[in-house]
Amino acid sequence: LDPTLLAFLAGSLTTVSSVLIYRRYFRRIQNSDWVTPPMLEKRKWIRGVVTSVGDADNFRLYHTPAFGWGWPLKFRRVPQNAKELKDMTIHIRIAGIDAPEAAHFGREAQPYAAESLEFLQSKVLHQTVYCQLLRRDQYGRTVATVLLRPRLFLPASLVSGPSLALAMLKAGWAATYEQAGAEYGKSGKAAFLMAERQAKYSSFFSRDRRRGMWASGLDGETPAEYKRRHAAMESGRPGQTSTRKSRSTAGGKWYSFW
Numbered sequence: 001l002d003p004t005l006l007a008f009l010a011g012s013l014t015t016v017s018s019v020l021i022y023r024r025y026f027r028r029i030q031n032s033d034w035v036t037p038p039m040l041e042k043r044k045w046i047r048g049v050v051t052s053v054g055d056a057d058n059f060r061l062y063h064t065p066a067f068g069w070g071w072p073l074k075f076r077r078v079p080q081n082a083k084e085l086k087d088m089t090i091h092i093r094i095a096g097i098d099a100p101e102a103a104h105f106g107r108e109a110q111p112y113a114a115e116s117l118e119f120l121q122s123k124v125l126h127q128t129v130y131c132q133l134l135r136r137d138q139y140g141r142t143v144a145t146v147l148l149r150p151r152l153f154l155p156a157s158l159v160s161g162p163s164l165a166l167a168m169l170k171a172g173w174a175a176t177y178e179q180a181g182a183e184y185g186k187s188g189k190a191a192f193l194m195a196e197r198q199a200k201y202s203s204f205f206s207r208d209r210r211r212g213m214w215a216s217g218l219d220g221e222t223p224a225e226y227k228r229r230h231a232a233m234e235s236g237r238p239g240q241t242s243t244r245k246s247r248s249t250a251g252g253k254w255y256s257f258w
Contacts, residue, residue, distance in 0.1 A: 035142050045130060050125055051085055056116035092141065094146050095177075097169060098174060123148065123168075131145070134183050165184075166187060170195045172210065175222050
């Protein structure tokens, strides 16, 4: 073959390969609009740094693909100010949980909304997390299974970190999301309900007590009930309040034997 033709073919192959490698491993997903249906169908895993936490069940993620974001090969950086981050983050909704609602659009905040938000911030703000992209919700957020950085000093591809959703449930700062479209990842719904139960019920055989938003009893309004009540009020229907009764005794304590 003509050496010129061979050189052209080799150059073309190199260019195509470089483009494919860049798209697969190096290209950033800039925001939720860049999350494509094929990514959701494949339930793609991505890594990123949490740049802000707006509510207790969602946050903003700056996608950090491939390498170059940390030492000793640090040549890329995560922006620090709001101007640089504008339209550069993915709005992530944590799958499988519902946290106390903050004050929005004239609605009052739920009890423990601030504490739940503070807990989430302590876990993820400015930290690296791993997200499995699942679907887009009605607000344009990307629903994702979220894992924290592995505790061991091993690559995340070899060792999975703890589930953020389960951590919030065990601490009592969220309830299991059971509405349409609920996703629980490989842990499954049973693990979510068990984690919530551990926070809600004291044990006769241990010193554990109710945790988080369950500390003062079980008769409070859940996030799901809060949203249903406000939706009913705003549509002109009678508001629905919680019909659950506290399991506390007159002395303020209730013990579970299982």
